[in-house]
Amino acid sequence: MAVLPMSPSPSSHPAHPARHREAEPRNRRLGRALRAVARVEEVDESLLAEIGAAFGRVDGPGARLAEAMRRPAGDPQRVTHARLDRALRDGAEPGDPEALVAFLATVEATPAWVDPALLARGQRVYHRFGQNAADVLLQLSLIGGYRFGGPTDLLVATGGLHGDATVRRLAETQYWATTLSRPGGLERDGEAWRLTVHVRAMHALVNATFAPRWDVARWGQPINQADQAATLGLFDAVVLLGVRALGVPVSREDSRAVMHLWRYVGWLLGVEDRFLVATERERHRLNYHLLLAQADLTPAGPLLAQAVVDAQRDLHYPDRARWRGWWARERMLSMLTVFLGPQSMRELGLPRRPPWAHPLTIATNLWRYRTPWGRRGLDAWGTRVRERVMARYFGPDGAARSVGALPEGSAVS
Numbered sequence: 001m002a003v004l005p006m007s008p009s010p011s012s013h014p015a016h017p018a019r020h021r022e023a024e025p026r027n028r029r030l031g032r033a034l035r036a037v038a039r040v041e042e043v044d045e046s047l048l049a050e051i052g053a054a055f056g057r058v059d060g061p062g063a064r065l066a067e068a069m070r071r072p073a074g075d076p077q078r079v080t081h082a083r084l085d086r087a088l089r090d091g092a093e094p095g096d097p098e099a100l101v102a103f104l105a106t107v108e109a110t111p112a113w114v115d116p117a118l119l120a121r122g123q124r125v126y127h128r129f130g131q132n133a134a135d136v137l138l139q140l141s142l143i144g145g146y147r148f149g150g151p152t153d154l155l156v157a158t159g160g161l162h163g164d165a166t167v168r169r170l171a172e173t174q175y176w177a178t179t180l181s182r183p184g185g186l187e188r189d190g191e192a193w194r195l196t197v198h199v200r201a202m203h204a205l206v207n208a209t210f211a212p213r214w215d216v217a218r219w220g221q222p223i224n225q226a227d228q229a230a231t232l233g234l235f236d237a238v239v240l241l242g243v244r245a246l247g248v249p250v251s252r253e254d255s256r257a258v259m260h261l262w263r264y265v266g267w268l269l270g271v272e273d274r275f276l277v278a279t280e281r282e283r284h285r286l287n288y289h290l291l292l293a294q295a296d297l298t299p300a301g302p303l304l305a306q307a308v309v310d311a312q313r314d315l316h317y318p319d320r321a322r323w324r325g326w327w328a329r330e331r332m333l334s335m336l337t338v339f340l341g342p343q344s345m346r347e348l349g350l351p352r353r354p355p356w357a358h359p360l361t362i363a364t365n366l367w368r369y370r371t372p373w374g375r376r377g378l379d380a381w382g383t384r385v386r387e388r389v390m391a392r393y394f395g396p397d398g399a400a401r402s403v404g405a406l407p408e409g410s411a412v413s
Contacts, residue, residue, distance in 0.1 A: 016220075023297075079099060088197055103201075119264060123261060132246050132248050134174070135246070138308070139242075143348070149295035167314055176195050186265070228266075230291075235265075237280050237283035246358065309332055312325060368381070
């Protein structure tokens with residue numbers, strides 16, 4: 001394999017935010033395994049420059065909707081929270097503000113490349129990942145993403161995943177993710193479709209609310225196209241890598257289906273076509289370049305990582321809550337020690353644990369996925385996992401299962 005060339009310094013791209021490639025030596029080390037998986041022999045400088053520019057770009061249709069939601073009361077073009085919710089459920093009505101009509105027209109114009117059968121297969125595959133997907137999303141994707149500055153600092157600034165809000169925000173993310181794998185959920189009248197578009201509107205309002213006081217020269221736009229592309233990669237290809245590491249077999253066809261599922265979800269979220277890919281290998285290659293472009297760890301990373309780990313003790317358990325909370329935290333730390341490695345655990349201020357949870361999980365998955373008895377029960381197991389996760393985060397009555405409310409500063413009536 002050819003040696004990767006040394007990259008130019010961030011100052012060679014003055015139009016890019018200061019974070020762009022500021023920690024490249026560290027990120028090359030973190031990305032050694034990913035580079036091998038993606039079979040990247042040389043860095044694509046044009047792609048890295050494009051990522052740098054994408055730190056400064058936001059979702060255009062979402063931004064126009066957010067502007068309409070921040071108009072003063074009495075303005076006929078004002079979009080209220082209630083009107084947006086109604087439109088997401090029932091569609092546009094005569095007399096709706098132009099920005100709302102245009103936004104709905106954008107998200108309802110399903111691309112020609114969407115294959116309903118492949119989408120349904122991706123949903124079923126993701127559902128069958130069960131606890132494995134939940135573990136990888138929370139540990140490798142979420143906590144692993146806290147090793148880089150920018151999005152973590154925005155989470156702290158918005159009050160997300162910090163203090164008393166930790167369990168609630170985790171619950172909202174888990175709930176949204178579970179709706180995506182339900183049959184029919186991504187059809188126009190499905191809950192997953194509605195919640196995904198709601199998340200897009202929420203992101204747009206965060207941009208409109210925080211951009212005036214955000215250090216754009218340092219970080220780029222608060223929620224930008226590069227960070228959205230990186231987040232999408234944590235939900236599709238990183239999960240595929242993670243579940244394989246836990247002993248889950250993923251065929252080429254299943255990989256293609258999962259990637260198709262998240263490609264459509266990314267499109268609904270407003271990710272630019274340039275960063276929507278069809279295959280796992282394409283995503284790994286893009287993820288490697290996105291990794292090189294990231295900033296270094298900031299104090300927000302350890303703060304968030306520790307909050308998520310400690311939150312495991314505060315979930316709703318049906319019995320022996322203290323013991324179950326301790327077990328969940330210890331299991332997570334054991335898995336994180338393997339997924340992230342000793343140095344990242346130190347950087348995030350997390351205590352290392354012996355790697356007992358991985359072999360235990362792999363042994364269970366060998367039976368579950370590689371025997372006829374285990375495979376017969378995968379769909380039912382996925383449903384039980386989904387309900388257990390929801391009960392732990394929302395409580396046994398499942399009250400107020402939803403995604404995040406729109407931020408302060410938007411119209412709410």
